[in-house]
Amino acid sequence: MGSxxxxxxxxxxxxxxxxxxxxxxxxxxxxxxxxxxxxxxFLYVVVKSSEGLSDSWxxxxxxxxxxxxxxxxxxxxxxxxxxxxxxxxxLAEFVTPKQALExxxxxxxxxxxxxxxxxxxxxPLPPSIVLMPNSGAANSxxxxxxxxxxxxxxxxxxxxxxxxWTDRFTAIVSVVRRIGLLLSALLAIGLxxxxxxxxxxxxxxxxxxxxxxxxxxxxxxxxxxxFLYFGALFGxxxxxxxxxxxxxxxxxxxxxxxxxxxxxxxxSLMHSLTVYEALIVLAIGPLLGWMAARWSVAxxxxxxxxx
Amino acid sequence: MIKLSQINKRYPNGHEAxxxxxxxIAAGEMVFLAGRSxxxxxxxxxxxxxxxxxxSGSLLVDQQNVxxxxxxKIPALRRDIGxxxxxxxxxxxxxVFDNVALPLIVIGMPHDEIRKRVRAxxxxxxxxxxxxxxxxxxxxxxxxxxxxxxxxINRPNILLADEPTGxxxxxxxxxxxxxxxDFNRVGVTVLIATHDLRQVERLSKRTLHLEHxxxxxxxxxxxxxxxxxxxxxxxxxxDG
Numbered sequence: 001m002g003s004x005x006x007x008x009x010x011x012x013x014x015x016x017x018x019x020x021x022x023x024x025x026x027x028x029x030x031x032x033x034x035x036x037x038x039x040x041x042f043l044y045v046v047v048k049s050s051e052g053l054s055d056s057w058x059x060x061x062x063x064x065x066x067x068x069x070x071x072x073x074x075x076x077x078x079x080x081x082x083x084x085x086x087x088x089x090x091l092a093e094f095v096t097p098k099q100a101l102e103x104x105x106x107x108x109x110x111x112x113x114x115x116x117x118x119x120x121x122x123x124p125l126p127p128s129i130v131l132m133p134n135s136g137a138a139n140s141x142x143x144x145x146x147x148x149x150x151x152x153x154x155x156x157x158x159x160x161x162x163x164x165w166t167d168r169f170t171a172i173v174s175v176v177r178r179i180g181l182l183l184s185a186l187l188a189i190g191l192x193x194x195x196x197x198x199x200x201x202x203x204x205x206x207x208x209x210x211x212x213x214x215x216x217x218x219x220x221x222x223x224x225x226x227f228l229y230f231g232a233l234f235g236x237x238x239x240x241x242x243x244x245x246x247x248x249x250x251x252x253x254x255x256x257x258x259x260x261x262x263x264x265x266x267x268s269l270m271h272s273l274t275v276y277e278a279l280i281v282l283a284i285g286p287l288l289g290w291m292a293a294r295w296s297v298a299x300x301x302x303x304x305x306x307x
Numbered sequence: 308m309i310k311l312s313q314i315n316k317r318y319p320n321g322h323e324a325x326x327x328x329x330x331x332i333a334a335g336e337m338v339f340l341a342g343r344s345x346x347x348x349x350x351x352x353x354x355x356x357x358x359x360x361x362x363s364g365s366l367l368v369d370q371q372n373v374x375x376x377x378x379x380k381i382p383a384l385r386r387d388i389g390x391x392x393x394x395x396x397x398x399x400x401x402x403v404f405d406n407v408a409l410p411l412i413v414i415g416m417p418h419d420e421i422r423k424r425v426r427a428x429x430x431x432x433x434x435x436x437x438x439x440x441x442x443x444x445x446x447x448x449x450x451x452x453x454x455x456x457x458x459x460i461n462r463p464n465i466l467l468a469d470e471p472t473g474x475x476x477x478x479x480x481x482x483x484x485x486x487x488x489d490f491n492r493v494g495v496t497v498l499i500a501t502h503d504l505r506q507v508e509r510l511s512k513r514t515l516h517l518e519h520x521x522x523x524x525x526x527x528x529x530x531x532x533x534x535x536x537x538x539x540x541x542x543x544x545x546d547g
Contacts, residue, residue, distance in 0.1 A: 003417065004415075006417075007415050208396075208398060209398055211396075212397075212398060212409065213413055214382075214385075215358075215390065215396065216409050216410040216457065216461075217382040217384075217385035217386035217410060218382060219413070305358070306356075306358045
């Protein structure tokens with residue numbers, strides 16, 4: 001077992017040496033891998049950031065509670081107090097029919113509004129309470145539970161949750177995520193083809209070596225191993241470089257983005273990769289490179305036989 | 308050690324390289340394989356090392372049926388046969404050390420042991436201190452000896468040499484053939500393909516004579532000068 005491990009380390013070191021000896025080829029391949037990985041990474045960060053954004057919006061939905069028209073102002077006051085005391089409500093504001101009408105008047109540019117109201121004879125708007133749940137009750141499950149609880153209070157007519165907007169945003173994000181996944185799959189296949197082709201060139205460059213090694217009794221596993229290391233190491237360096245590029249681009253975008261975020265009183269809009277996510281990126285590169293090498297070796301190595 | 312029965316080899320292009328060849332070489336024997344270029348000597352070596360497969364007949368190496376061997380077993384077969392090639396088959400961009408060490412590297416021998424063995428093998432063929440040179444900087448005779456060192460480094464039971472004295476002068480040829488005789492003396496089965504009849508006479512070993520892919524002679528003693536010259540003047544079509 002020990003010697004097996006040592007043999008692998010030896011192959012890895014000699015493969016690294018070979019990479020250093022042909023820097024142009026190595027740099028090209030690593031760059032291709034890095035750029036190919038970077039595109040889905042960008043999309044991932046955009047989707048993650050957008051999800052973070054919509055999560056925090058969902059923490060601030062407005063809930064409009066409309067009271068029944070026949071509720072007296074005393075009763076309305078009691079309802080308001082009860083709602084205010086509810087543990088998952090951060091802020092509540094009572095809107096009298098008069099205030100509501102003022103607001104309505106401001107918002108609508110209908111000049112004949114007063115005539116119409118005169119025709120109705122009275123203010124048709126019910127008293128209402130606008131409230132904001134605290135951030136602990138941010139998700140939609142909590143919100144619908146809150147809605148049900150409020151419904152139990154007598155004198156309440158309808159409750160409206162302002163979720164449409166964020167729902168739509170979430171839907172768009174999920175479409176982008178789907179596109180990202182599809183794109184990633186296609187890019188992965190492209191990457192395997194490109195790296196596989198590089199490995200193929202390496203195989204044919206070492207034709208003599210492979211032939212002679214086979215003549216003196218090398219197994220297929222022995223002959224294959226350096227190429228698998230080539231693939232995996234190309235992938236690893238590609239991953240590292242992609243993370244580096246991502247970090248640089250993030251710091252370039254971060255400043256204007258922070259400015260934007262400050263307008264919305266938010267700390268940061270950008271999702272920064274967690275250690276766990278970075279490790280996954282570091283694993284994907286070598287995995288794809290290794291797969292490319294396996295594919296290429298399976299296609300080409302058997303053709304090289306001693307003559 | 309090596310047993311051929313009614314071996315035929317026809318290449319895809321229709322060329323019949325071997326026709327109904329049968330012979331047996333016992334363990335520890337040293338045998339010359341004589342014949343002109345194109346007589347089938349190289350093809351015979353390719354069959355023994357499973358580089359090629361015979362069209363018909365059976366071939367046993369160390370009691371193993373080579374043609375029925377699964378491809379996974381071929382490396383083990385080749386590790387037990389040291390081959391010296393006419394064109395040396397050395398890696399010119401690697402050092403002498405790397406070239407000679409290759410058969411030990413492919414079996415995963417520890418580096419210290421490899422170093423010792425390479426030094427011993429190079430000393431045996433008279434190339435002490437040439438470890439770090441590239442074969443390209445060596446003379447033809449020295450390259451041939453690098454090939455011999457590589458062939459013997461894994462202590463194989465069989466040595467096959469294809470025209471090992473190819474274009475060397477007489478003194479160098481004698482030296483090279485004597486190295487093979489030394490290995491034979493310690494029990495290695497040696498088969499040398501050559502058209503150098505001087506060596507055949509000098510060592511008076513068993514000689515198999517191939518012509519146009521057919522075995523036309525199996526002399527268990529040194530052929531007399533007369534019959535040797537008849538081999539040389541024998542009707543040879545394949546001169547290339």
